Amino acid sequence: MDQGTERAMQDSNGMDDGWIDPPALSAFAAAYPARAVGLAHRLTNHPLLRLDALAALAGRLPDDHVEHSLGNLAVDQDPDAIARIAAHPADIVRTIADNGCWMVMKKIDCDPAYTALVDTILAQLAPVTLPATGRHQRREAFLFLSAPDAVTPFHMDPEHNILFQIAGTKTMRLYPADDPAIVSAEQHEAFHRGGRHRNMRFDPAFDAQAETFMMAAGDAVYVPVKAPHWVQNGPTPSISLSITWRSDASDRAARLHRVNHRLRTLGVTPSPTGAAPHRDAAKIACHRAVKALSGAARRAVGRRRDRVAY
Structure with missing residues (x-):
C-alpha cells in the first residue's frame, strides 16, 4: 500500500x-x-x-x-x-x-x-x-x-x-x-x-x-x-x-498490448490478451526485463525518460 x-x-x-x-x-x-x-x-x-x-x-x-x-x-x-x-x-x-x-x-x-x-x-x-x-x-x-x-x-x-x-x-x-x-x-x-x-x-x-x-x-x-x-x-x-x-492489473494489460504491438510490427499476429495466460505471463516478464535494462542504461548515462504512456 x-x-x-x-x-x-x-x-x-x-x-x-x-x-x-x-x-x-x-x-x-x-x-x-x-x-x-x-x-x-x-x-x-x-x-x-x-x-x-x-x-x-x-x-x-x-x-x-x-x-x-x-x-x-x-x-x-x-x-x-x-x-x-x-x-x-x-x-x-x-x-x-x-x-x-x-x-x-x-x-x-x-x-x-x-x-x-x-x-x-x-x-x-x-x-x-x-x-x-x-x-x-x-x-x-x-x-x-x-x-x-x-x-x-x-x-x-x-x-x-x-x-x-x-x-x-x-x-x-x-x-x-x-x-x-x-x-x-x-x-x-x-x-x-x-x-x-x-x-x-x-x-x-x-x-x-x-x-x-x-x-x-x-x-x-x-x-x-x-x-x-x-x-x-x-x-x-x-x-x-x-x-x-x-x-497492477492495468499495468499488466498495458505491457501485453505494447508487446503485441511490437510483434505485429515484426509481421507476427499476436494472440489476443487473455487467450493464453501462460504466454501472456511470459510476454509481461520479457517486457519488464527489457524495460529494466533500458532504464538502467538511461540512468547510467544521465538520461531521463519523459513517460507519456505505459
Missing part, C-alpha cells in the same frame, strides 16, 4: 462515512473492476471545489497542467480543428457560464491544498480496489469545467476512474472496452504506444452497446480502464472531479 493511501486511511477513521455513500461503495465493490456503475457522493459542498477555489487553483498550476478549448465540439472531433480563446485559465474558470469553453486541470493532486482530499477518497476505495487489482499506481486527479452544452468527444483513458459530478448536469455515454467492433486490438496496442491524441473515431452504430448515465450534482460514475465514452454537458455550467489510478 502506498504511503498516501495508508496515511489517508488512518486520517479518515474519524470521518462519519467518508465522501462516498456506503451503499455506493457496496455497488462499486460489486462492479469493480470491469463494469461501469453509478454511485452517490457527498463532495458537492466541499470548499476546494467551489468556483472561487478552482479559479485560484487554475492561477497557480503549471501551464502544462491546464488544457482548454471551445466546447462546441463534435463527438468524433478532429483534434487538429479545435479552437481556443486567448484568456488566462483563472479567467476562463470565473466566466465558464458564458465563455463557451471546456477546461481540464490536470494532476491537481500535486497541489498541496488538494493532496489530502485525493488521498482520503482513494483510501475509502482501497478496501475494494487493492484486493481486486493490486496497489494504486500513478494516482492522479483532474478537474473539469464545462460551459453549457459543451461536448467532450469520444475517447478512452488508461486509468480506473471515478467521475464525481460537483455542479451542473451532464450525460455520459459509455461503451464496453472489450468490444473489438468499437476498439480493435490494433487500436488498443497503438494507444499504449503513446503519441496520439486521445480523441477516437465514432460510429453511431456503437450506440447499440452504450450505457447512459444522467449525472447531476451528487452523482458519480465508475469508468473502467479504457472504456470509451463521450459526454454532453447540460444547460448550466458543469464542474466535475475525476479521481484516477492505475493498478
